[in-house]
Amino acid sequence: MSQEYAELHVEGKIYKLPVVRGTEGEKAIDISKLRDESGFITLDVGLKNTGTTQSAITFIDGEKGILRYRGYPIEQLAEYSTFLEVAFLLIYGYLPKKDELDRFVHEVRTHTMVNEDMRKIFDGFPVNAHPMGVLSALVTSLSAFYPKAVGLDIEKEKEYLDLTIIRIIAKLPTIAAWSYKNSQGHPVNYPKNNLDYCSNFLYMMFSLPPIEPYEVNPVVAKALDRLLILHADHEQNCSASTVRLVGSSHAGLYSSIAAGIDALWGPLHGGANQEVIEMLQEIYEAGGNVRQFVEKAKDKNSGFRLMGFGHRVYKNFDPRAKIIKKTCDEVLTALNIKDPLLDIAKELEYVALNDQYFIDRKLYPNVDFYSGIIYKAIGIPINMFTVMFALGRLPGWIAQWLEMRRAKEPIGRPRQVYIGETARDYVPIDKR
Numbered sequence: 001m002s003q004e005y006a007e008l009h010v011e012g013k014i015y016k017l018p019v020v021r022g023t024e025g026e027k028a029i030d031i032s033k034l035r036d037e038s039g040f041i042t043l044d045v046g047l048k049n050t051g052t053t054q055s056a057i058t059f060i061d062g063e064k065g066i067l068r069y070r071g072y073p074i075e076q077l078a079e080y081s082t083f084l085e086v087a088f089l090l091i092y093g094y095l096p097k098k099d100e101l102d103r104f105v106h107e108v109r110t111h112t113m114v115n116e117d118m119r120k121i122f123d124g125f126p127v128n129a130h131p132m133g134v135l136s137a138l139v140t141s142l143s144a145f146y147p148k149a150v151g152l153d154i155e156k157e158k159e160y161l162d163l164t165i166i167r168i169i170a171k172l173p174t175i176a177a178w179s180y181k182n183s184q185g186h187p188v189n190y191p192k193n194n195l196d197y198c199s200n201f202l203y204m205m206f207s208l209p210p211i212e213p214y215e216v217n218p219v220v221a222k223a224l225d226r227l228l229i230l231h232a233d234h235e236q237n238c239s240a241s242t243v244r245l246v247g248s249s250h251a252g253l254y255s256s257i258a259a260g261i262d263a264l265w266g267p268l269h270g271g272a273n274q275e276v277i278e279m280l281q282e283i284y285e286a287g288g289n290v291r292q293f294v295e296k297a298k299d300k301n302s303g304f305r306l307m308g309f310g311h312r313v314y315k316n317f318d319p320r321a322k323i324i325k326k327t328c329d330e331v332l333t334a335l336n337i338k339d340p341l342l343d344i345a346k347e348l349e350y351v352a353l354n355d356q357y358f359i360d361r362k363l364y365p366n367v368d369f370y371s372g373i374i375y376k377a378i379g380i381p382i383n384m385f386t387v388m389f390a391l392g393r394l395p396g397w398i399a400q401w402l403e404m405r406r407a408k409e410p411i412g413r414p415r416q417v418y419i420g421e422t423a424r425d426y427v428p429i430d431k432r
Contacts, residue, residue: 010040024059041415052241053409057090057399058233062313067320069233070094078323083228084108084197087169087395090233091402104166105197111170112191112200114138114178115145119188122178127185131387132265134179135172140258142168150252154405164253165398172394173197176387177204183383198224201391206379219334220378223327227371230320231389233396234313239263239270243397244404245412253401260397261390270386273372276308277382280341283348288340290347298357308369309352310362320367328370328377337377345373 004019006029015038018030028051035041044050059068067074070089077086088096088104096104121141125134143150149164178188181204189204199216202224207214233240242263247256264270283293296304311318332342349365352358375385 065316090395090399108170109193131179136261138175142254173201228392231392247401248412270389272368276372279307318366324370
């Protein structure tokens with residue numbers, strides 16, 4: 001096929017810019033050489049219309065409500081797969097055979113322990129330290145405990161690369177659970193490698209032996225596994241782009257992942273499900289009149305927003321929400337929990353789904369609405385919600401980092417349009 005071009009007419013000159021088309025029909029204009037040829041850059045605050053890479057990991061069509069990992073629909077993966085199988089798919093690019101998956105799962109199970117010296121770092125955090133801060137710091141510290149991972153040659157040291165990947169997948173649940181235990185002032189639980197990935201995490205989170213040994217409910221473990229699958233990757237979002245940008249300097253995997261955790265910590269990125277629970281609490285404390293708050297949400301001057309409805313990417317419906325709604329119902333039924341916030345959530349969902357205002361604007365409950373409800377039902381506190389998000393997003397971050405490195409992408413270096421003062425002379429302090 002002959003190369004397509006777009007033409008840019010500026011200052012009496014014409015510049016031909018290559019057109020790039022993705023496998024799903026996405027269209028882009030390649031401006032990589034625009035500055036060298038014309039002296040111009042493009043200005044796109046927030047990079048909302050700028051593609052920073054070509055990726056084969058995740059495809060999203062927000063208009064049609066489509067999400068696929070490596071071509072596989074999220075609906076099928078959530079129904080038939082497991083989180084560790086999806087992690088393998090995202091990282092290595094294909095669904096593993098049984099012996100490959102068995103070996104991968106075994107390797108993860110046998111690397112869940114963290115170096116005992118990391119306990120000393122935990123001891124240095126105050127009880128009120130936010131679990132995300134602890135998680136970020138401990139993931140960064142992995143680079144000190146495994147210094148060979150820092151300058152890893154991903155082409156020549158593939159075996160150690162695989163071990164580096166296994167270590168972070170295996171140890172992140174342990175570090176996450178310990179960060180929670182630290183916030184509670186509780187002794188930590190060491191992993192039980194006879195348990196599956198999510199059951200092991202739940203055990204480390206909630207067991208208080210010998211006072212309250214924790215029995216893992218299989219419905220809860222399956223629900224958590226499915227939640228992690230739904231959060232495993234989501235294209236070039238803020239945290240994934242951060243991982244790629246940091247990794248473009250050839251920073252190691254662990255420090256790049258820590259940067260992703262910090263980006264996710266921001267309330268505009270990873271805090272949506274927390275905002276859902278806070279909204280439900282607000283409705284409850286105001287008397288629990290759901291319809292009154294639905295009407296407030298319709299009033300632009302009220303200042304009240306229904307959190308967990310609609311999505312900045314999905315303009316029709318969030319494909320993950322249909323999956324997680326069913327899981328949410330299963331968890332609430334299995335646990336038979338009586339919680340006024342959960343009752344308000346169910347009523348709010350019903351009212352909004354049947355209100356023409358929300359129907360016309362396609363403001364459906366999204367994955368954050370249901371995930372917050374599930375986490376609360378399981379007993380995970382609000383300050384751990386973003387940690388749970390990080391657990392799920394980990395394989396996507398690894399895949400993004402690997403793809404960027406293997407493509408030998410240059411170090412990220414965005415440009416700017418300077419709007420400050422022009423050149424001026426320094427004035428001594430006694431003459432100002």
